[in-house]
Amino acid sequence: MTQAVVENQHIRLRQTAPEDLDWVIATEQHPDNREYVYNWPRERHLAGIASEDEKHFMIMRVEDDCPVGYVILSGLASEHQVISFDRITIAEKGRGYGRQTVRLIKQLCFETYKCHRLWLDVFDFNPRARRLYESEGFVFEGTLRECKKKGDDFLSMHVLSMLEREYREWTPVDDFATER
Secondary structure (H helix, E strand, O other), rough: OEEEEEEOEEEEEEOOHHHHHHHHHHHHHOOOOOOOOOOOOOOHHHHHHHHOOOOEEEEEEOOOOOOOEEEEOOOOOOOOOOOOOOOOOEEEOOOOHHHHHHHHHHHHHHHOOOOOEEEEEOOOOOOHHHHHHHOOEEEEEEEEEEEEOOOOEEEEEEEEEEEEEHHOOOOOOOOOOOOO
């Protein structure tokens, strides 16, 4: 078992290894996920794993050490102390793993990586994710209108962020709430 980077009683995050990529890519391409994340080729995931500026984590269930998702962060080498929460993909939805992962990512970014600002973008057609991020203290900053092209369509992204002081002031509503 690879050592956890951060964990709570339900999940742990550990570095993604090259041998995890079949699972990562299958999860990324699953019909429940593929509309919400860009599908990367194996080479791009490998580059992320090897990068000093990016972190690629597996989300592992504590009780049986099985994967339930993965996370990608970037900007760890930023002189501005700004980290991008690039991706979270959960295989087992509705069980609170997304919420618990967001909490661990905030803890990791603000307490371990000492970032000042953690930000993310979410497709405008994904209100479930936006509600989760806002319920976890992220602040809506605006919409990047039709900023991504997928096929023949242009898609808009909502930008949300959290500052270190907001993280320090934020209080969770409950411990293991399901995503609403």
